[in-house]
Amino acid sequence: MATAAGPSTARPVLELTGEATPVRVLAIDLWRHRGLLPMLAAKDFHARYRSATLGVLWSVLLPLLQGAVFAIVFTRVVDIPVSPGVSYPVFVISGMVLWSFLTQSLSAGATAIVDGGAVAGKVYFPRSILPAVPVLANLVSLAIAQASVLLLMVVFDVPWSATLLLLPPAMALTALVAVLLAEPLALLHVYFRDVRYVVQAGLMVALYASPVLYPLDAAAGLRPLLLANPVSGPLQLARFAIFGEADAIGAALTATSAWVLALSAVTALAYRRHERVAVDRL
Amino acid sequence: MAAITLDAVGKRYRMTDDDPVFVRQLAKVLTGRRAVREHWALRDVDLEVHHGESIGVIGRNGSGKTTMLRLLAGVSAPTVGRLRVEGSVAPLIGVGVGFNPELTGRENVFANGQILGLSKAQLTRDLDEIVAFAELEEFISTPVKFYSSGMFLRLAFAVAIQVEPEVLLVDEILAVGDLAFQLKCLERMRELRERGTTIVVVTHNLGSLSRMCDRAVVLSHGRKRFDGDVDGALGAYHEAMRDDREARGRPALTEQEGTELLHAGGAEVTVLVRDTGGRPTAQARAGDELVVELEAHLDHEVTDPIVGFAVGHPIYGNVYMAHTLPGEIAGTFGPDKPVRATIRVEAPQLEGSYHVVASLADADGSLTLGQSRHADFYVTTTARATGVVDLGAVVELDGRGVADLRRR
Numbered sequence: 051m052a053t054a055a056g057p058s059t060a061r062p063v064l065e066l067t068g069e070a071t072p073v074r075v076l077a078i079d080l081w082r083h084r085g086l087l088p089m090l091a092a093k094d095f096h097a098r099y100r101s102a103t104l105g106v107l108w109s110v111l112l113p114l115l116q117g118a119v120f121a122i123v124f125t126r127v128v129d130i131p132v133s134p135g136v137s138y139p140v141f142v143i144s145g146m147v148l149w150s151f152l153t154q155s156l157s158a159g160a161t162a163i164v165d166g167g168a169v170a171g172k173v174y175f176p177r178s179i180l181p182a183v184p185v186l187a188n189l190v191s192l193a194i195a196q197a198s199v200l201l202l203m204v205v206f207d208v209p210w211s212a213t214l215l216l217l218p219p220a221m222a223l224t225a226l227v228a229v230l231l232a233e234p235l236a237l238l239h240v241y242f243r244d245v246r247y248v249v250q251a252g253l254m255v256a257l258y259a260s261p262v263l264y265p266l267d268a269a270a271g272l273r274p275l276l277l278a279n280p281v282s283g284p285l286q287l288a289r290f291a292i293f294g295e296a297d298a299i300g301a302a303l304t305a306t307s308a309w310v311l312a313l314s315a316v317t318a319l320a321y322r323r324h325e326r327v328a329v330d331r332l
Numbered sequence: 333m334a335a336i337t338l339d340a341v342g343k344r345y346r347m348t349d350d351d352p353v354f355v356r357q358l359a360k361v362l363t364g365r366r367a368v369r370e371h372w373a374l375r376d377v378d379l380e381v382h383h384g385e386s387i388g389v390i391g392r393n394g395s396g397k398t399t400m401l402r403l404l405a406g407v408s409a410p411t412v413g414r415l416r417v418e419g420s421v422a423p424l425i426g427v428g429v430g431f432n433p434e435l436t437g438r439e440n441v442f443a444n445g446q447i448l449g450l451s452k453a454q455l456t457r458d459l460d461e462i463v464a465f466a467e468l469e470e471f472i473s474t475p476v477k478f479y480s481s482g483m484f485l486r487l488a489f490a491v492a493i494q495v496e497p498e499v500l501l502v503d504e505i506l507a508v509g510d511l512a513f514q515l516k517c518l519e520r521m522r523e524l525r526e527r528g529t530t531i532v533v534v535t536h537n538l539g540s541l542s543r544m545c546d547r548a549v550v551l552s553h554g555r556k557r558f559d560g561d562v563d564g565a566l567g568a569y570h571e572a573m574r575d576d577r578e579a580r581g582r583p584a585l586t587e588q589e590g591t592e593l594l595h596a597g598g599a600e601v602t603v604l605v606r607d608t609g610g611r612p613t614a615q616a617r618a619g620d621e622l623v624v625e626l627e628a629h630l631d632h633e634v635t636d637p638i639v640g641f642a643v644g645h646p647i648y649g650n651v652y653m654a655h656t657l658p659g660e661i662a663g664t665f666g667p668d669k670p671v672r673a674t675i676r677v678e679a680p681q682l683e684g685s686y687h688v689v690a691s692l693a694d695a696d697g698s699l700t701l702g703q704s705r706h707a708d709f710y711v712t713t714t715a716r717a718t719g720v721v722d723l724g725a726v727v728e729l730d731g732r733g734v735a736d737l738r739r740r
Binding site: 063064093100170330 | 446
């Protein structure tokens with residue numbers, strides 16, 4: 051009944067030894083399976099919200115709600131100094147939107163290889179696809195949440211300007227950071243199941259070590275630490291896109307770029323050695 | 333070049349012994365004294381499979397079969413040695429892989445199909461065919477969680493067989509699904525085989541091996557023990573089992589499973605299968621004469637006992653049962669005089685694993701004194717049929733024979 055797949059132009063050859071896989075081979079494999087990532091992400095997205103009546107709205111609602119709480123607490127209870135032209139509610143909600151995307155993506159991404167073990171243990175495809183799946187799937191809710199930030203800007207009298215075009219790059223950069231953090235963590239999680247909890251704890255602490263709730267210059271002594279944070283770059287870029295001004299955006303983006311390079315190298319090294327044999331531990 | 337080449341392949345797994353007490357376990361992890369055991373699931377395996385060849389890999393549980401399949405599928409990598417597979421590989425083990433219960437049948441077809449290596453365009457084109465094959469036209473937009481297990485399996489299988497690989501890996505083909513499903517599976521494999529697909533079948537069920545494979549490899553404790561024709565492989569497989577038993581200090585297989593005794597009422601019954609040459613055997617061709625030897629040691633005196641025996645099949649149950657009538661075995665037996673009887677039978681007509689059980693009863697047949705354990709043997713045949721009896725089918729079309737399913 052099946053129809054022939056047609057003669058493949060180049061017959062694929064699988065060659066395996068006990069040695070580490072060259073990065074070139076990893077890249078070719080990844081390219082050959084490029085269709086899988088969007089498919090798995092779409093599947094992840096659909097499956098997650100299929101049975102919930104409000105569906106994807108939940109993932110949008112939560113960061114907005116959380117941002118709203120912070121907006122009330124940090125204007126009515128404690129005052130956080132932001133620049134005169136900046137509306138704190140918009141500031142904190144736009145930050146929370148990116149942060150919650152990072153949190154959700156990273157906690158799902160860091161366990162993705164173990165969670166996908168049933169599939170990964172039976173069929174081969176590059177395992178590095180798995181941690182990227184939740185990140186890509188969450189981009190949908192991120193986009194919807196960002197759209198609501200645009201509406202909030204109207205409510206709080208923050209004018210729309212051409213810099214808003216930088217919002218998508220800021221989102222993309224956050225996603226890149228999320229993927230690159232998730233990749234080595236997901237592999238590590240195969241060997242040390244504590245990683246799941248370390249990630250949760252780390253993310254909880256990191257919220258306060260990132261310029262999400264307060265601007266960079268509000269934390270005098272912590273400034274270098276905040277700048278060295280991998281998500282400071284995209285956060286500051288998003289603030290610049292919304293308010294037309296952001297502190298130390300160049301330094302923050304430089305730090306993020308350095309993180310991206312370092313994490314890429316770590317990822318490549320880790321997958322060279324463990325890509326295939328990690329499933330032995332599942 | 334060969335489709336599959338294994339060059340001194342070895343695969344080592346590391347296993348940890350975890351301490352159930354959390355604090356002790358933590359201390360062991362922190363001090364690096366966690367017990368790690370190494371286990372070579374495969375060792376020094378050389379293998380060459382040519383394009384279009386069908387090869388069976390047999391061995392007991394833990395012999396390395398599954399590991400070999402994982403390596404061939406590229407799911408894991410060898411620890412030492414070199415492995416090379418030419419051409420696209422599809423695992424028939426991948427049936428239903430990545431199925432998500434929340435998604436509809438259609439969505440799962442696309443997801444599963446792409447994981448198995450089909451392109452989206454291919455799946456779009458073949459969707460109707462897949463759905464029709466699975467007989468699920470009405471339910472294809474229903475989430476899979478509402479499917480019965482049969483519906484689920486049909487859909488999963490319809491996708492899996494849509495893959496047209498150059499190398500097909502099959503794991504325990506007869507272990508899943510109902511008979512119809514298994515037949516579909518076999519039929520599809522035959523089709524692929526005729527088209528020149530290289531097939532590797534991994535199994536510990538020896539059924540239909542000779543019909544599906546040109547060649548078989550026997551694995552034992554991770555090493556290749558035999559590589560050659562299927563009949564030879566079956567022999568080597570049983571030999572490997574016997575060696576294992578001897579190594580564990582149990583009686584050898586030549587004394588058959590029968591030496592492990594059941595006490596039912598004063599008789600220890602053992603049974604042994606020999607060929608007509610008198611050699612203990614665990615395999616036969618359909619219709620061959622087999623000699624079943626019964627030996628019953630008694631702890632009390634019994635007069636005119638009755639001997640019964642049954643030949644059974646793991647799926648079909650007992651396919652043949654018979655016993656003597658009172659008085660046919662005349663005499664008094666006892667602790668010093670065991671009952672020794674030989675039963676000449678014809679090996680069953682169709683291929684499969686069979687076993688024989690013998691029992692001894694008292695003179696009026698009301699009390700079973702003892703029953704033996706199973707003595708297993710395997711029957712091969714050239715008949716193209718499964719079941720219990722060979723009905724010798726010949727298929728004709730317009731009065732001309734097109735298929736002869738009889739034993740030749």
